[in-house]
Amino acid sequence: MKVNRTLYRILLILSFLAVNGLILFGIGAVWSYLNTGADRSAMLHVSEELSTDYLPKMIWDTSSYEGRPMETQTLKEIEHDYLKAWLVRNLALETNNPYGLADYYTDSARVKLYQILDLNKANSTTLKTTTLRHHPKLEFYSADGKMVVLTDKNVERYEKIYLEEKVLSNQKSTASYQVMLLLEDGFWRIRHMVEQASIEEDAASSLNNVPSVSSISEIRGINYYPQQTPWRMFGEQFNDSIIDTDFLRIQKLGLNTIRIFVPYGDFSEATTRNYRLERLQRTLDLAEKNSLKVMVTLFDFYGDYTIHNWTLTHRHAEQIVNALKYHKALLAWDIKNEPDLDFKTRGKERVMAWLGQMISEIKTWDSEHPVTIGWSNPVAAEHLSEMVDFVSFHYYLEPEDFSEAFAQLKTSVPDKPVLLQEYGYSSYNGLWNLYLGSEKDQATYLTQMQETLKAQDLPFMFWTLYDFETIPKAVVGSLPWRKGKQRHFGIIDKEGRPKKAYSVFGPTD
Numbered sequence: 001m002k003v004n005r006t007l008y009r010i011l012l013i014l015s016f017l018a019v020n021g022l023i024l025f026g027i028g029a030v031w032s033y034l035n036t037g038a039d040r041s042a043m044l045h046v047s048e049e050l051s052t053d054y055l056p057k058m059i060w061d062t063s064s065y066e067g068r069p070m071e072t073q074t075l076k077e078i079e080h081d082y083l084k085a086w087l088v089r090n091l092a093l094e095t096n097n098p099y100g101l102a103d104y105y106t107d108s109a110r111v112k113l114y115q116i117l118d119l120n121k122a123n124s125t126t127l128k129t130t131t132l133r134h135h136p137k138l139e140f141y142s143a144d145g146k147m148v149v150l151t152d153k154n155v156e157r158y159e160k161i162y163l164e165e166k167v168l169s170n171q172k173s174t175a176s177y178q179v180m181l182l183l184e185d186g187f188w189r190i191r192h193m194v195e196q197a198s199i200e201e202d203a204a205s206s207l208n209n210v211p212s213v214s215s216i217s218e219i220r221g222i223n224y225y226p227q228q229t230p231w232r233m234f235g236e237q238f239n240d241s242i243i244d245t246d247f248l249r250i251q252k253l254g255l256n257t258i259r260i261f262v263p264y265g266d267f268s269e270a271t272t273r274n275y276r277l278e279r280l281q282r283t284l285d286l287a288e289k290n291s292l293k294v295m296v297t298l299f300d301f302y303g304d305y306t307i308h309n310w311t312l313t314h315r316h317a318e319q320i321v322n323a324l325k326y327h328k329a330l331l332a333w334d335i336k337n338e339p340d341l342d343f344k345t346r347g348k349e350r351v352m353a354w355l356g357q358m359i360s361e362i363k364t365w366d367s368e369h370p371v372t373i374g375w376s377n378p379v380a381a382e383h384l385s386e387m388v389d390f391v392s393f394h395y396y397l398e399p400e401d402f403s404e405a406f407a408q409l410k411t412s413v414p415d416k417p418v419l420l421q422e423y424g425y426s427s428y429n430g431l432w433n434l435y436l437g438s439e440k441d442q443a444t445y446l447t448q449m450q451e452t453l454k455a456q457d458l459p460f461m462f463w464t465l466y467d468f469e470t471i472p473k474a475v476v477g478s479l480p481w482r483k484g485k486q487r488h489f490g491i492i493d494k495e496g497r498p499k500k501a502y503s504v505f506g507p508t509d
Contacts, residue, residue, distance in 0.1 A: 054087040055311045057133045057318075067141035078148055078181065079136075081188040086131055089113065090308070093127040096120050106182060106191045125168075129159035130307045132314065132357070136179075146183040152176060153199045158307060158357065170353065174198045209367035215293070215331060216370065216390045216417045221257030221461035222250055223422055227492075230468045231300075231475060234266060234279045243283060246465065247290040253506035257331060258287060259295040259421065259461050262320060264302040264313075277323055284329040293331035295421075295461075296324065297374060298362075300337055301474055305346050305354040313354070314361050325366040332369055333362055334421070338376040338394065340383070352383065359387045374421050378409040385413040394422035399448035406456060417459075423449055424463035427499060428488040432481030437488070443500035446491075450504060466490040467499075 058079055062070060081104060088100035096117050101110050120126060133156040140149040153176045160170040176199050180192035226246065229237050250258065260283060267276050280296075287294045298317050324330050335358050342351050355373060362371055370389030375381040381393035391413050395402060410418065425445035429437040446462070453460050467490040476482040491501040 053308060053312070054083060054090075054130070055315045056083065056086075056131045057311075057314070058083070059133070059135050061135065061137040065138040065140060068143050068145065070138060070141050074145070075138075078188050082136070082179075082181065082190070083134075085190050090129050090131075092117060093120070093129060096126060103187070104189055106184070106189050109190050109192065124164050126162045127159055128162070128307045129157060130310055132156040132158060132311065132361075148181045148188065150179050150181075151199075152179055158310070158353075160307065167349070170349070172357075211368055211370040211389050213370050213390050213417050216419055217457075217459055219257045219293075219331075219419060219459035219461060220255050221259060221293075221295070221459075222253075222255055222465055223461055223463045224250070224258040224260055224465060225468075227466035227468065227490075227494075227496075230466075230470075231261075231263070231472050232266065233260065233283075234263075234276045238279045240279075240282055240286060244286045244289070247286050247292055250465065251290045251292060253502075255505065256291070257293045257295060257461065259297060259334065261297045261300040261337065263300045264316060266301075267316065267320075277319065280320070281323060281327070284324060284327045288327070288329040292329065294327075294329045295332045295334055296320070296330065297334040297337050299335060299358075302336065303342050303346060305342070305350045310354065310357065313358065317358065317362060318365055321362055321365045325369065330369055332390070333366070333371045334392065335359060335362070335371065335373045337374045339373065340376050340380040355384055356387060359384070372419070372421075378405040381409055381418075382412045385416055388416070390417040390419055392419045392421035395420060396423060396425075399445060399452055402449065402452050403456065406458065420453065420458055420460040422461060422463050424489045425501075426485040426488045427467075427501070428485045430484050432484045439500040442488075443504060446501050446504045462505075463489050464491075466492050467494045469494055 060075070060079075062075070085104035088104055092098055092101055092113065093116070098110070098114060098117060101113055105113065133154075135153040135155075137151045137153060138148070139151055140147070142148070154174050155177060156172070156174055158170075158172045161168045176196045178192075178194045178196060179190060181188045182191045183189075224246070225231065225233055226239070226242050228242070229235060229239075247258070260280075262280065267273060284294050298320060299313070302313070304313075321333065335355055339351050339355060359371055359373075372388045372390050372392040373381075373384060375383065375391075375393045378393045378395065381391050385391050391409070393409065395405070397405075406418075425442045427437050427439045427442040429435055449460075467488050469487070471483045471486045476486045491499050491505065493499055
C-alpha cells in the first residue's frame with residue numbers, strides 16, 4: 001500500500017514539473033518571437049534563395065547624382081531588390097504567372113506586366129529570358145531616403161520566345177531603362193520602368209583584340225590528373241608535392257603542356273571556394289616551375305545550360321579567369337569538355353547558345369589568351385569554329401582512319417589552328433574485355449598515332465599519365481566494362497611502373 005502511495009506521489013510531482021516546463025517553454029517561444037525582427041524571406045512569396053539563382057554582372061556609376069548622399073548599405077539593398085524584381089519578372093514571363101510580382105513592383109507598375117502576361121497567355125506564348133549585364137547609373141536619391149531614380153544603361157538580355165512548345169525565335173539584345181524605385185515596407189519596389197534605346201558608348205577595346213595562337217602549334221601535351229585523386233584534384237587530398245613530382249616527370253618526357261579540369265560543383269558553382277581557387281593557382285605555379293604551359297578546362301561536370309542558370313556560370317568563370325589570366329603558365333581557356341555529348345539530353349540549340357555566350361564573356365575578361373572547346377570528335381569540332389580561336393577535338397578510333405577524318409575537319413575550318421586535344425588507348429585486359437587488351441596493343445596504337453601526327457604536323461595532348469584505381473560514376477557511368485576500360489589509359493600502371501607505351505614519348509626512368 002505504501003508503495004502505491006509513493007508511486008502516486010512521484011507521478012504527481014513529475015506531472016507538475018512537466019506542466020510547468022511546458023508553460024515556461026511556451027513563454028520563451030512567445031518572447032523569442034516578439035524579439036525577433038521580420039524575416040524577409042518569410043514575409044515574401046519569393047524565397048531568399050532566389051538571389052543565388054540569378055547573378056548578372058552589376059557595374060554601378062555613382063560618380064554624380066542629385067539628392068542626399070547614398071549609404072553603402074542602402075546601395076546594396078537597392079541592388080538586391082532591383083535584381084529580385086528582374087528575376088521575378090523573368091519567371092513570370094516564362095510561366096505567364098504573376099507569382100512574386102507584387103513583392104517587387106508597386107500597384108501601378110504591375111498593371112503593364114499583368115497586361116503582357118494576359119496577352120501571352122491568350123496567344124499561348126511564353127518567354128524564357130535573362131539579363132547578363134547591367135550598368136545602373138544613380139541619378140537621384142531623395143532627402144527622405146525613400147525614392148531612387150537610376151538609368152540602367154545597355155542592359156544585355158538573352159531571350160527565347162515559344163509558341164506552346166515550339167521555339168519561334170531566340171536573340172540577344174541591348175536596351176536601357178529609366179527606373180524609379182520606392183521604399184515600401186522595408187523593400188525597394190519598382191514604381192516606374194521605361195525602356196529606352198541603347199546608349200551609345202565606346203566599345204571595349206579588349207573585344208577587338210585577337211589573341212595570339214602561335215604557341216598552339218607547338219603543343220606536345222597530356223591531360224593530367226594525379227593518380228590517387230582523379231576527377232577530384234582540388235579536394236581535401238590536394239598534394240602539391242605529388243603534383244610537382246608528376247610535372248617534372250611530364251617535362252622529362254619531352255612534353256610541354258598539360259590540360260587540367262575545373263569541376264563546376266566542387267568549386268561551389270557561382271561562388272568559388274577560396275581554398276580551391278588557391279589550389280588551382282598553386283597548380284599553375286608548379287607548372288611554371290617545371291616549364292609547362294597549362295590549358296584550363298573551365299566547366300567539368302556541368303550540364304544544365306538553362307537560361308536561368310547562365311549568370312551563375314558567368315560568375316563562376318569570371319572568378320577563375322580573373323584569378324589566372326596574368327599567370328605566366330596559362331596557355332588557353334577550354335570552355336567545356338565534350339559538350340556535344342549533351343546534345344541529345346539537353347538539346348543542341350540550348351548547349352550551343354550557352355557555349356557561344358560563354359565564349360563572348362571570357363573574351364570580355366581576358367583578351368590575351370585564346371579560347372577553344374573540347375569536342376568529342378572531328379565532326380562535332382566544326383561547331384562554333386568561327387567563334388573559337390583554335391579548334392580542338394578528341395579521337396579514340398582506329399589510327400588508319402585518322403588522316404581522312406582530320407582532312408575533312410581542315411576542309412571545314414581551313415583558317416583556324418587545330419589541336420588533337422585528347423586521344424589514347426586502354427590496356428585493360430580483364431573479363432569485360434574478353435582478356436583481349438594488352439600493354440603491347442596500347443604501345444602499338446600510340447606509336448601509330450604519333451607517326452601520323454608527326455606527318456600531319458598536328459599538335460596533340462594524349463590521355464593520360466596514370467592508370468587509376470577508381471573511376472567516379474559521373475565519368476563513364478556504372479557499367480563495369482566501361483569503368484574497367486577507363487582505368488587503364490595511363491602510360492604508368494597502378495603500381496607506378498612505366499608501361500610499354502611510356503617509351504613512345506620518352507625513355508623509361
